[in-house]
Amino acid sequence: MSDAAAVQSPWQTAGIVRIEKRTPRVTSFFFQPSRPFAYRAGQHVDVRLTAPDGYQARRSYSIASAPETSGAIELAIEKLDDGEVSPFFHEVAAVGDEIELRGPLGGHFVWPEDESGPLVLVGGGSGVVPLMSMLRHRAARNSAVPVVLVFSVRVWDEVIFRHELIALDERQDGFDLMLTLTREAARRPADYARRVDVAMMVQAMTRLPEPPGIAFVCGSNAFVSAAAQALIDAGVAAEIIRTERYGV
Amino acid sequence: MVTRGFSSGRRPPADGDARIPPGQYLEQGFPVLSAGPTPRVRTEDWSFTLKHGPRPIKKWNWTEFNALPMTKMTRDIHCVTAWTKFDTPWQGVLVDDILADAGVEPPTGFTLAHAFDGYTTNVPVADLTAGKAMVALLYEGKPITPDHGGPARLLVPHLYFWKSAKWLNGLQFTTRDEPGFWELRGYHIYGDPWREQRYTDDP
Ligand SMILES: Cc1cc2nc3c(=O)[nH]c(=O)nc-3n(C[C@H](O)[C@H](O)[C@H](O)COP(=O)(O)OP(=O)(O)OC[C@H]3O[C@@H](n4cnc5c(N)ncnc54)[C@H](O)[C@@H]3O)c2cc1C
Numbered sequence: 001m002s003d004a005a006a007v008q009s010p011w012q013t014a015g016i017v018r019i020e021k022r023t024p025r026v027t028s029f030f031f032q033p034s035r036p037f038a039y040r041a042g043q044h045v046d047v048r049l050t051a052p053d054g055y056q057a058r059r060s061y062s063i064a065s066a067p068e069t070s071g072a073i074e075l076a077i078e079k080l081d082d083g084e085v086s087p088f089f090h091e092v093a094a095v096g097d098e099i100e101l102r103g104p105l106g107g108h109f110v111w112p113e114d115e116s117g118p119l120v121l122v123g124g125g126s127g128v129v130p131l132m133s134m135l136r137h138r139a140a141r142n143s144a145v146p147v148v149l150v151f152s153v154r155v156w157d158e159v160i161f162r163h164e165l166i167a168l169d170e171r172q173d174g175f176d177l178m179l180t181l182t183r184e185a186a187r188r189p190a191d192y193a194r195r196v197d198v199a200m201m202v203q204a205m206t207r208l209p210e211p212p213g214i215a216f217v218c219g220s221n222a223f224v225s226a227a228a229q230a231l232i233d234a235g236v237a238a239e240i241i242r243t244e245r246y247g248v
Numbered sequence: 249m250v251t252r253g254f255s256s257g258r259r260p261p262a263d264g265d266a267r268i269p270p271g272q273y274l275e276q277g278f279p280v281l282s283a284g285p286t287p288r289v290r291t292e293d294w295s296f297t298l299k300h301g302p303r304p305i306k307k308w309n310w311t312e313f314n315a316l317p318m319t320k321m322t323r324d325i326h327c328v329t330a331w332t333k334f335d336t337p338w339q340g341v342l343v344d345d346i347l348a349d350a351g352v353e354p355p356t357g358f359t360l361a362h363a364f365d366g367y368t369t370n371v372p373v374a375d376l377t378a379g380k381a382m383v384a385l386l387y388e389g390k391p392i393t394p395d396h397g398g399p400a401r402l403l404v405p406h407l408y409f410w411k412s413a414k415w416l417n418g419l420q421f422t423t424r425d426e427p428g429f430w431e432l433r434g435y436h437i438y439g440d441p442w443r444e445q446r447y448t449d450d451p
Contacts, residue, residue, distance in 0.1 A: 009434075009447060013249060049254040057258070058271055058330055084258045092253035100249055105447060107433030108283050221280050225395065228285035238365070241285050247329065 009037070009105060011048065013098045017072050023158045025079050026126060027090055028064065030072035037103065039067055041137040042110040042130045042216065042244075045075070045103030049088060059085045062129040062218075062244070063104070064161075066136035076160060078126040109216060109244040111137070117213025118146040120204060120236070122196065122227045125153055125160075127219025127246060132161050134216070135168060135175065146174045148207045152196050152223070154183040176207040196227045201234035212236060218244040267324055268332050269441035275331035278396065283429065286394050287365045287415050294399050296383065297418040298350050306350040310399070314385065316341045316349055321382055323405035325412070326441040338403050340384035343376040343419070358425045361402050361411075362418040369413050369428035370437070371404055373421075380406065383416060408439040408446070 014031035021027050041063075048058040065074040079090040093099070111119065111134045121131040128151050138145060153159050159179060169177035180192035180200065192200055205211070215236055217227045224245045232238055258273070268274060291310040298305040308316075322337045347354065354373045361369050375381065384392060384403040392398030397414025404411045410430050431437050436445035444450060 009449060049251040050249060051255045052250050056271065057254075057273070060329065088251075088254055097252055098249070099251065102447075105434060108430075217285075225280070225286060232285055238285050238287065243282065243284055245279075245281055247279050247331075 009102045011100050011102045014073075014101050016093060016095050016097045016099065019093070019095055022076055022160050025158065026076055026160050027079070028074050028076045029089060029093065030074050031099065031101065032072045033101065036071075039063055039073075039104035040110040041067055041112075041133040043104040043106045043133075044130070045073070045101045046105060047075075047085070048100045048102075049085060050100070057084050060105070062133070064129045064132045064136075066133055066140045068137065068140040076126060076129045076132075106244075109218070109242050111214070111216065112145075116145070118208045118210055119148075120208070120212040120215040120231070121147060121149040122201075122215070122217045122219075122231070123149065123151050124196075124219025124223030124227065125158070127217075127223065127244070128160055130218055130244060131216060132164075135165075138175070139168060144174050146176075146208050146210075148176045148178060148204045150178045150180065150196060150200065150204050150227075152180045152182060152219075152227075155181055156184055156187050178204055178207070196223075196230055198230045198233040201227075201230045201236070205234060205236070213240065215241045216244075217241060219246060221245045221247060267334065269326055270444050271446075272326055272330055272332040272441065275333050278333060278336075279327065279329070279331060280395050281327060281329060281410070282414060283367065284365055288394055289364050289399055289415055291399050295417060296346075296400065298346065298352075299418060299420040300355050301421065301423070305352055308349075313341065313383075313400070317345045318385075319345070319379075319382060321384075321403065321405070323403075325405050325409050327409045328435065328439070328446050332441075336405075337388055338382065338384040339386040339389070340382040340400070340403065342379060342382045344379060346383065346419075347377070354421060356421040356423050358422045360420045360422055360426055360428055361413040361416060362420060363413045364415040364417050367413055367415070367429050369402075369411050370422070370426055370431060371402075371407070371411055372425065372438075375404055375407060376419075380404070406440075408436075408441055410435065411439055 014033040017032045018030035044060045044062045050056050061075040064076045077089045080086050123131045186193045224243045294310045297307045319342050320339045326332045381404040402413045
C-alpha cells in the first residue's frame with residue numbers, strides 16, 4: 001500500500017496533435033493536455049464526449065507513452081463497431097479537435113513498484129497499451145530489469161506496436177517478446193499460435209533468469225481471467241499478479 | 249464543452265433516466281472488475297470475522313453463517329467504470345443481523361471490510377446498518393460465482409460497487425475512517441454515485 005496517489009485530476013481540454021494508424025482496428029491519438037501532468041507507466045485517463053444537448057459519454061483509456069515523453073500523451077484506441085465512443089475517435093476525431101480528459105488515474109496497475117523484480121507482462125489485444133508504456137519506460141531508463149511480454153492477438157497484422165516491440169526484442173537487453181496468434185500460424189520461431197495457456201506461461205517463466213517479482217495482466221475480462229489463472233497454474237503467486245480489465 | 253461531431257450518443261431510455269446516476273450508462277450484462285486474479289475460496293475454508301480494531305468479536309464458519317436470518321434485496325448497482333445495472337437480486341445476511349447475532353452495538357462510526365485476497369475497503373457504519381447493506385451469499389437465487397465475489401461478498405448498493413467487497417472474510421470497526429485498497433489508490437473515500445464521487449479529488 002505504498003502508492004497512495006494524491007491525485008489532482010480535474011477535467012481539462014486536450015488537443016489532438018497527431019493521429020497514427022497502428023493496425024486495421026487500432027489507431028493512436030496523441031493529445032496535448034492544456035495543463036500537462038506527470039504520470040506513471042500503466043495509468044489511464046478518462047475521456048468525456050459531450051453532445052450539443054448535454055448528453056455525455058465517458059470511457060477510460062490507458063496511456064501508451066512513457067512517463068519520460070515530453071508533450072503529447074498517446075492513447076491507442078481499438079474500434080468496436082457497435083461501440084459508442086471508440087467509433088467516434090476512428091470516424092470523426094481529427095487533428096486540431098479538442099477533447100475533454102482527466103488524469104492520471106489508477107494507482108494499482110503501475111510500474112515500477114518498490115519491491116518489483118523480474119517482470120511478466122501479459123496482454124490481449126488493446127490490453128497491451130499500458131504494458132507498452134512500461135516497456136517504453138524501461139527502455140527510456142536503460143533499465144536492465146528482465147521482462148517477458150506475452151502478447152496475444154488474432155492475427156499478425158493486429159500486433160499493435162509490432163515494429164517497436166520487435167526492435168526492443170532485438171536489443172537483447174533482458175526483454176523477451178512472445179507473440180501468440182490465435183487465428184493464424186506463428187511467424188517467428190519464438191512465437192505461438194494458440195490461446196494463452198499454462199504451458200505457454202511455464203515457457204514464459206523460463207525466459208526469465210529468476211522467478212518474477214510482479215506480473216501485469218491486461219485485456220478483456222475473459223482474457224484477463226484466463227491469463228491470470230494460467231499464470232497461477234504455472235506457479236506464479238496470486239499476490240504478485242495485478243490485473244486491469246477493459247470490460248466486456 | 250460540446251465535442252465537435254459527437255451527437256449520436258447512446259442515450260439512456262427515457263423511463264430509466266431518474267435511476268441512472270450522472271456519468272453512468274445502463275448495462276444489461278454483469279461485467280467484472282478486480283485488482284487481481286479470482287481467488288477460489290471453498291466454503292469449507294470460509295469464515296467471517298467481526299472485529300473491533302485488532303480484537304475479534306465473533307467468528308462464524310460457513311454453516312454457522314448460513315444459519316443466520318436471510319434477507320432478499322433487489323437493488324440497482326453502480327460501478328465506477330461507468331456501468332449501472334438495474335434490479336440485481338441478492339440474498340444474504342443483513343449487517344444488522346450479524347451485529348445482533350454477535351450481541352454488539354457498533355462500537356465506532358467506521359469499518360474496514362476485509363477480503364480473502366487482502367483487499368480492503370472502508371464504509372461508514374451508518375451506510376451498513378438500518379437495512380442498507382448485507383453480506384450476500386446468493387445472486388439470482390444461486391451461489392455467487394467466484395468471478396462475482398463468491399462464496400460471500402459485501403453488498404452496499406447505494407455506493408459505487410468497489411465498496412461491495414468481493415470474497416469477504418471480515419468486517420472491522422475502526423476509530424477513524426481509514427482508506428482501503430482503492431481509496432489509497434486514487435479513488436474517493438466515500439463513493440456516492442449520485443454525487444459522482446469517483447476519484448479522490450471529486451467533491
Ligand atoms: C482502465 C481501462 C483502460 C482502458 N484502456 C483502453 C485502451 O488503451 N484502448 C482501448 O481500445 N480500450 C481501452 N479500454 C476500454 C474502453 O474504455 C472502452 O470500453 C472501449 O473503447 C469501448 O467503448 P465504446 O464506447 O466504443 O463501446 P461501448 O459503447 O462501451 O460498447 C462496448 C461493447 O459493449 C456493447 N454495448 C455496451 N453497451 C451497449 C448498449 N447499451 N447497447 C448495445 N450494446 C452495448 C457493444 O456491443 C460494444 O461492442 C480501457 C478500459 C478501462 C476500464
